Amino acid sequence: MGVEFAAERRLLSEEEFAPVVSSHYPELEALSREDLVSLARWLRGQHARARDIVRGRRRVYRGKAEARGTANETASDRGLTEKKQVFARGLKRVNARLTALRAEAKREAASAALREALARRQAATPHHPAAGTTAAAEAAAKGNRKRRGIISGGRVGSVSQAGRNAQAARDARGC
Secondary structure (H helix, E strand, C coil): CCCCHHHHHHHCCHHHHHHHHHCCHHHHCCCCHHHHHHHHHHHHHHHHHHHHHHHHHHHHHHCCCCCCCCHHHHCCCHHHHHHHHHHHHHHHHHHHHHHHHHHHHHHHHHHHHHHHHHHHHHHCCCCCCCCCCCHHHCCCCCCCCCCCCCCCHHHCCHHHHHHHHHHHHHHHHCC
C-alpha cells in the first residue's frame, strides 16, 4: 500500500524530505550508482536514528530507563514510527534499484565474455584431423585385435565327449 507524498511531507522536515523525494521512481532512475549508495547510507542512518529514539522512548515508558530530561521523551512515538517507516520504504526502493543496476552490470559482463569467446573461436584455425588410412590409399589390412580364446582348439569338444563316454559306461552295466 502506497503512502502519499503529502503524508511524507507532513511527517518529515525539509532537510529530510528532499532525499526521500529523490528515492521515488522517476528521480530514482536518474541517479548514478554513487548517488544511490550515498542515498542508501543516509536513509539507513536516518532509519536507525528514528528506531533508536523509538526504542529509548519505549524503555522510558516501561520504566526500564530514565528520561533524558527532555519533554518529548513522554510524547507518543506514533509519528516517529511512521517517519521510520518512510525511511524504510525509501531504503527499500533504493536497494531495489541498486540490485537492478548490479544485475544489469552482471548481464553486460556475461554477454561481453560470451562475445569475446565467440570472437576467439571464430579467429582460431579450425582443427580437422587427418582421416587416416583409406581404401583409396591402399590401406594395409589391420591385424585382428581380439584376444585369443582361453580354451585351445583341441579341447573344444572334450566336455561333451566325456558326457557321452559316461552315459555309454552306464548303459553297458545293464541297469
